[in-house]
Amino acid sequence: MTKVPHRPATRVSAEQLAWLSHEFRTPLNGVLGMARLLEGTSLTQEQRAYVTALRESGEHLLGLVNDVLDFARLGADKIELHPAPVEVEALLRSVCELLAPRAQEKGLEIAWAAPAGIGVIVADEGRLRQILLNFAGNAIKFTTKGGVLVTACESQGHLRFCVEDSGPGVSEAARETIFEAFGQADPTRDIQLGGAGLGLAIARKLALAMEGEVGVATSSFGGAAFWFEAPLPHQPQRPDRSLARRTIAVVCANPIVTEAARRQVEAAGGRAVIADDLVEALAATRPSDVVLVDRDLAPAAAPAKRALLVLLTPEERGEIETLRAAGFAGYLIKPLRRASLAERVLAERTAALAKNAEDERIAPAAAPGARILLVEDNPINALLARTLLTREGCRVDQAGGGEEAIAALTVGEYDLILMDMRMPGMSGLEAAQRVRALGVRTPMVALTANAFEEDRHACLAAGMDDFLVKPLTPDALRAALGRWTAGGGWTDGTERAKFA
Incomplete structure (x- = not known):
């Protein structure tokens, strides 16, 4: 019998994980985007059930891809944090509004609250948001009646974020292992609802990187209360008294x-x-x-x-x-x-x-009349983005690559550029640098399947103003259009501040 020689496991590099992220997300963007578009058409009851099942399965697969890649990414390199001022109320609001459609689809409510004058903290907003989205997303998944409440408060000099739900809760025995990789509280139930058991392990890794900790208790609504606490620099604000005596x-x-x-x-x-x-x-x-x-x-x-x-x-x-x-x-x-x-x-x-x-x-349309240059080489993803932009009242020109985009910008004026990152020939990063070198100050948003934090910073360093991750959702696109077209408040040619 021939023995197979033992080879040590190869450590996956950050570059390889970025490539995997792009290769997974690009087709998923097409699958999920087209399923959402199809749901908005006239369908029989049977057809609608099939399309809904298709979309939900795709969303489940996307969640697994996100967790597996992020867990591998955190193990591949030391976690780098990018602290900056973060408005606590705005963070809680954005997390809840992002997850609201998913909650309301299940007949649940999601809400947030913060004490007066909670103010601003210094933290890595992307990583902090990731922890809260993980906690709140899990709460929605396991809750069948009631809802989810996301809060923040001061606790002995630390900032404490808590996500409470009215679901089944977590037993005392399960609390010891639930933050370990593949450590589902109830494996049988988790298989039924979907999940690899990595999300909470990722949250703990991120918390430790911030010199904080995570935990779970019983919520005041009878379910689970997942919390994250860290010594984040905090600048309180003057309390709001607008409703005093009301x-x-x-x-x-x-x-x-x-x-x-x-x-x-x-x-x-x-x-x-x-x-x-x-x-x-x-x-x-x-x-x-x-x-x-x-x-x-x-x-x-x-x-x-x-x-x-x-x-x-x-x-x-x-x-x-x-x-x-x-x-x-x-x-x-x-x-x-x-x-x-x-x-x-x-x-x-x-x-x-x-x-x-x-x-x-x-709002019925996010950017009526805005002229958009869409730079995308994948025909399915281009069709999806064009359709969503048209629904928001935009006029869309399309370029299939970086060189074509630069040529379009030399003869036409646009309110916004949506730039894919990985394209044959000139990449999106190189195209962005070339565009800025030409003196073009049109707002430019990365539209990419490269989802890691270093990808976002690379886009900003290349001259981008914002960063949209595939699979592209209508809500994310609407928000970007609101920020960067005239409807978002910019109507002249002055230089825009970077969105970071």
Whole structure:
């Protein structure tokens, strides 16, 4: 019998992992993007079930790819952190709004809250966001009723982030191993729901790199409470007192929404009254007080001489005209934003429902009339991006590579350039450098399947302004269009600040 000689395992390099990331994400971008487009067309009930299953399976595969590659990446090299000022409230808000569609698809609520004056910390925002998305994504996956609450607070000089849910919780025995690689709390249940058991191990690695720690306890909603704590430099801000001496009643059957609303009202200096129904709320408040009522508990018509704000999901925006006609003072989109809550409450009855259309989460088009140069060599991904851009009101020109993009920029003017990174011939990084060397200051956003943090920094160093990772989602594209087209606030040729 011939013996096979033993060869030591080869350590996968960061470059190899970046290549694998690109090769996995490029076809997944096409699969998921086309599935989402198909879901938006006229389908029979049977066809819609098949397409939904296709999309959900693709999203599950993407999650596994992300976890496996990131876990390997963290083991391949020392974790490099890029600390910068991070606004805590903005971080919590972005995490919840990113995951809101997934939660609402399951009939769950996701909300956030932070104490008054929580301010700014110095941390690696990308890594911190990764921990919170991991915790909150797991919470949504394992929760079947209720929802998820994401919070931040100070704890003995440290910053503590916590994600609570109303799911099944984690047993005492499982808490000892759940942060280990492949250490699912309930392997049988996790196989059913999908997962490799790597996400929490990644979170622990990142926490240790920040000189912090992670843990899990029982939440106040009966489920799990995953937390991350670290000695992050912290600069408090002056507390918001915009709702001082104001009373706001909250009527919602979901305790997650109720608790988040209560904390946000109090963070703005107001007094919150929690009621089980509208009758109780009206009895406990004065005629001048504002009442927040969830759509499910809202009456057919608003009571006379009372200011009622209806809590809606983005999918319920079609009811706005009906609510206007029924006498409601306005609406708020869930997950609630503290600043929007204070603004609407202070406006009271004088704020017409049409005013609320300023909320970008329900805007009909992100960049109407914007002219976009799309640089993408993959025909499927180009078709997907062009379709999504057209839906946002954009006019799109396409270039198949770096040289073609430079040629287009010498004869035409654009509001935004979307630049793929890996292309035959001239790469996206080289093309970006050439474009900037020509003096072109048009905002440029990387559109890439290279998903690691060093890829993002390489794009910024090459002259890019922003970084979008494939698979491309409509929400991520809308946000980028809002930041970098005229609708995002820039209308002249002045140099833009880097998005970092």
